[in-house]
Amino acid sequence: MTLASRMNDLGTETAFEVLAKAKVLEAQGKEIIHLEIGEPDFDTPKHIVEAGVEALRDGHTHYGPTAGLPELREAIARNSREVRGIDTNPEHVVVTPGAKPIMFYVILALSEPGVEVIYPNPGFPIYESMIRFSGGTPVPMRLLESKAYHPDLDDLAQKITSRTRLIIINSPENPCGSALTRDELETIANLVKKRDGIYVMSDEIYKDILYTGEHHSIAAFPDMGERTIILDGFSKSYAMTGWRLGYGIMPPELVPHIVKLAVNSVSCAATFSQRAAIAALDGPQDGVQAMLVEFTLRRRLVTDGLRGIPGITCPEPEGAFYAFPNISGTGLSSAEFEDRSMNEAGVALLAGNAFGEFGEGYVRLSYANSQQNISKALERLDAMVRSLG
Numbered sequence: 052m053t054l055a056s057r058m059n060d061l062g063t064e065t066a067f068e069v070l071a072k073a074k075v076l077e078a079q080g081k082e083i084i085h086l087e088i089g090e091p092d093f094d095t096p097k098h099i100v101e102a103g104v105e106a107l108r109d110g111h112t113h114y115g116p117t118a119g120l121p122e123l124r125e126a127i128a129r130n131s132r133e134v135r136g137i138d139t140n141p142e143h144v145v146v147t148p149g150a151k152p153i154m155f156y157v158i159l160a161l162s163e164p165g166v167e168v169i170y171p172n173p174g175f176p177i178y179e180s181m182i183r184f185s186g187g188t189p190v191p192m193r194l195l196e197s198k199a200y201h202p203d204l205d206d207l208a209q210k211i212t213s214r215t216r217l218i219i220i221n222s223p224e225n226p227c228g229s230a231l232t233r234d235e236l237e238t239i240a241n242l243v244k245k246r247d248g249i250y251v252m253s254d255e256i257y258k259d260i261l262y263t264g265e266h267h268s269i270a271a272f273p274d275m276g277e278r279t280i281i282l283d284g285f286s287k288s289y290a291m292t293g294w295r296l297g298y299g300i301m302p303p304e305l306v307p308h309i310v311k312l313a314v315n316s317v318s319c320a321a322t323f324s325q326r327a328a329i330a331a332l333d334g335p336q337d338g339v340q341a342m343l344v345e346f347t348l349r350r351r352l353v354t355d356g357l358r359g360i361p362g363i364t365c366p367e368p369e370g371a372f373y374a375f376p377n378i379s380g381t382g383l384s385s386a387e388f389e390d391r392s393m394n395e396a397g398v399a400l401l402a403g404n405a406f407g408e409f410g411e412g413y414v415r416l417s418y419a420n421s422q423q424n425i426s427k428a429l430e431r432l433d434a435m436v437r438s439l440g
């Protein structure tokens with residue numbers, strides 16, 4: 052088969068591949084502890100499920116407007132005014148099946164050959180994949196273990212050129228678990244405002260899973276609303292990964308272009324999922340709080356456990372539900388560590404270099420699993436590393 056050459060530029064998200072490998076081993080009778088996949092292990096709160104079921108029964112099973120149901124766009128705008136303190140309205144909102152399409156569409160709409168896009172590295176692998184696919188040049192913004200996985204903003208300032216059109220930030224961050232401070236966001240905003248024609252895509256999908264302080268959106272700084280595309284969704288905050296529902300909040304002049312990409316690809320997000328999402332935003336938030344309490348306990352368990360393993364160091368995650376330990380002191384590469392963890396210890400986790408070149412020497416553990424399973428996984432990893440000799 053002769054494929055279009057652009058297919059060579061498309062990367063992937065290895066979490067799904069590692070999950071598939073784990074399933075093969077499980078089918079052979081091996082017990083695997085899953086710390087690879089990035090989704091909350093909680094069920095969608097009941098009142099949201101009920102709203103979805105009711106919507107299905109009421110016949111919300113047809114196409115809807117491509118940009119999203121007006122009631123949901125309204126609820127998203129209202130929620131963002133309250134939670135992020137930004138001045139926005141429904142005309143700025145585009146609803147998509149999961150948040151990933153927003154990433155895809157924004158990069159396709161803004162990046163092209165000759166354009167540079169700055170993105171976090173280690174970072175969510177789809178950013179780099181999409182930048183390459185669009186023909187743009189990916190420019191990594193390195194997150195440093197020595198700075199608890201925050202970027203060096205002097206270095207960022209050097210990386211911004213006349214070719215920069217988009218800067219991607221992700222806070223709290225996957226895979227590093229770091230969260231940008233208000234001061235850091237302000238510095239980034241000031242760098243962006245120094246030049247015309249630079250936009251920020253602010254991936255805030257983990258905003259509700261933050262262990263200390265408050266979430267700040269870069270869009271809330273003066274004059275940043277017109278330069279920022281907020282990416283968010285329902286997957287992580289409300290444990291709704293399978294409902295496939297996300298959204299972007301963006302400058303109104305970008306909206307028709309993002310809608311055009313959506314009409315060319317997905318037509319619209321599932322209408323009953325959108326009804327459920329209205330219930331998620333407007334209903335009780337205690338499910339989000341309960342998840343955060345549990346993740347806080349697991350964060351302690353995972354960080355302490357990893358720090359007790361010889362050859363491993365691990366900054367404390369500030370948000371999301373990932374730990375990103377440095378495993379270089381064990382003498383194994385990231386790929387070897389991933390492989391041996393799966394095959395010898397029965398623990399599925401991800402090699403850090405799946406998140407970019409600066410992830411080599413690290414692995415990612417998702418602590419979206421029970422405390423009991425996390426403890427067992429840590430014991431097995433400890434034994435595996437000690438047996439390396």
Ligand SMILES: Cc1ncc(COP(=O)(O)O)c(C=O)c1O
Nearest residue numbers: 089149150151175225284286297
């Ligand atoms: C940083 C980041 N952004 C976006 C997404 C996509 O979320 P969704 O499932 O809503 O498409 C993920 C999912 O893992 C993520 O980690």
